[in-house]
């Protein structure tokens with residue numbers, strides 16, 4: 512990739528900020544950086560030792576941008592992504608707005624990069640979907656999957672910057688012996704567990720649960736039987752998933768482990784006797800999907816359990832988007 516002109520819509524948010532850090536770490540050849548938000552308001556971002564003013568998105572010159580990461584909101588993606596794409600910008604969108612649009616590819620590079628084709632708008636999946644499909648794909652390819660049941664334990668940073676402050680303040684209030692007033696969530700999240708991540712929709716599943724099912728099916732290109740329970744927990748960074756799966760063909764537990772050990776983007780971390788069990792604190796700040804607790808189901812001959820953990824702001828958002836851009840580097844040669 513020669514020097515790129517990169518815009519980040521939502522540069523002042525949690526995902527936008529993480530995109531900046533990951534671009535720095537990966538030494539991405541950025542010739543010009545255009546940080547965007549609702550309005551400049553005198554704000555700045557730091558990038559490679561430079562202080563760069565944040566611009567209002569409605570002032571941007573899209574003809575001066577090669578690739579744009581959208582990490583703002585559904586409304587912003589709906590409004591600005593088609594406009595940017597009409598100027599030839601490759602838009603990599605972190606919002607959910609385009610994910611189920613049949614014309615828009617939904618990409619996790621370890622699984623289906625080729626599906627990006629020459630699309631100008633490319634969607635990056637929900638954070639909990641990304642880590643799930645990275646862990647399931649090698650098993651699906653080698654042994655087939657009959658069904659999957661996943662229960663998530665999702666960090667508050669998945670809700671954006673405001674939720675980090677909410678957990679912090681609620682924890683302080685609770686430790687002072689008072690019950691916090693709920694703010695970001697309908698009930699307090701500190702010292703609590705919420706058996707839903709967002710709104711209830713069809714069949715009493717939440718939006719987050721439907722995303723896990725439908726986005727996984729779109730990425731795999733098949734109607735995989737996958738049902739989910741998505742739970743919010745008082746963790747700052749790192750989503751965990753307890754995954755139950757049934758393979759199509761009979762396999763030994765060690766074969767499943769070997770398959771995961773060799774899989775792209777996966778770190779098998781599965782030796783409980785040595786303390787090797789993935790937790791959110793282990794994965795925060797790095798890019799692999801950690802998998803542990805691999806074990807056979809006691810009552811089904813082709814059933815297995817896994818525990819899957821990843822940094823939702825990095826592989827679940829920023830890193831996946833940047834890997835998509837890297838996978839399309841031929842566009843800017």
Ligand SMILES: NC(=O)c1ccc[n+]([C@@H]2O[C@H](COP(=O)([O-])OP(=O)(O)OC[C@H]3O[C@@H](n4cnc5c(N)ncnc54)[C@H](OP(=O)(O)O)[C@@H]3O)[C@@H](O)[C@H]2O)c1
Pocket residue numbers: 520521522523524525526527547548549550568581582583584585586587605606607636637638668669670671672673823824827828
């Ligand atoms: N957090 C995660 O783990 C995660 C994972 C996957 C996907 N996502 C998705 O990524 C996006 C950003 O999430 P986040 O967690 O970074 O949220 P956040 O911390 O709340 O930040 C939101 C950012 O978007 C900007 N923004 C919001 N509405 C805008 C608009 N209409 N026009 C221009 N800029 C606008 C905000 O700018 P101002 O400061 O000017 O308001 C801010 O920079 C969301 O679509 C979210 O669903 C998040």
